[in-house]
Amino acid sequence: MNTLHNFFFNVYPYICLSVFLMGSLARFDRDQYTWKSDSSQLLRKGQLRWGSNLFHIGILFLFFGHAVGLLTPHFFYEGIMDASVKQRLAIYAGGTAGVLCFVGLTLLLHRRIFDDRIRLTSHRTDIGILVILWVQLVLGLITLPYSYSHADGSAMLVLAEWAQRIVTFRPDAAALVTMDWPYKVHLVLGMTIFLLFPFSRLVHVWSGFGTLAYVVRPYQVVRSRKLGLTPNDPRQP
Template structure:
């Protein structure tokens, strides 16, 4: 039974989560664009918002792309410049640093959401639940660091990368690579897949509409002051 559950969670569940994420995201954008927004609470009270939000977003963006590159880069590519052990140490140090930044920012945002009366009154259950899910996922990620320190040869990182690369390339046997890994790695993966699953039902969809084009605009916005008319 345990083996079947492992095979389902890490061999089948990833495809269920990704299919729902992609399909529902497209449907939501097509049918209900009015809900496609971040629902920022800054207008209600800006105190603590800027620092917490900046720390959270800086941390989460680095962690996301760090996981993406770290898991999906083949060994033959990064072995040109570093060993698996060196890559794991780099991931532990950088992931720990940005993980702490993200933890501080998310703690500030969660405290603000729970204990500011105005913000709490306008918060939906999904808003608070999402912050708690991200909070737990972040804590699990930080807890993986001491476990990774027990295998500085990079064996755990290689196993996790093999699992991810087999999933995205639709190769069988992906779950077998992590069958002997520590519980915290498996919990971190499972909750990460669950975040993919719930992604299109939450405010997280706003990340797909980041205004990247403004970085490359050719013109500038003209701002006129309220000076005395001439």
């Protein structure tokens, strides 16, 4: 068990991050025609609209909430709030976002599995990744009572310390030995999602972030048609 613990929390994070980054780059370079999220919006549009909106609102909040909560050093916010306040904020805000995301994902999963037409046009990886995300959300919601029992923020500080050590290449699996099992399984499955990311429809997340470049993109230069050129002039636009 000690060997498995060290592998999952010292080595496995780097395997998942390496595959996540290099796999995404390789797929974009070699298989751009598969770089998309297949649409089924012509079928059961009402359920899709509710499910997709709730899921995306919840998952975006959870993603950035986890990133900020785990990767922000304690001294950045200790002058504003102590660890216990941050812990309660994470429980209430994260719990609300988690419930929204869970409802939305359940609608999407129900739609994809129980509608024969949608199921027949779905890839196995589409259903598989939705199931994994659903299980991950359930595990995240299970951690809420455990987090509430550690209302002093001690568990959050341990998790944040581990995550910050991972990104600074100073892994320390020993910090997680005493953590409750839902946290550990939630972490391992979360890392596994990063591992599977390049091989699933989740790659369209990169495109979503890529659209932010349009905000700072310079204006497109379009040549005016009022150039006084003849129709056969080679300079004619």
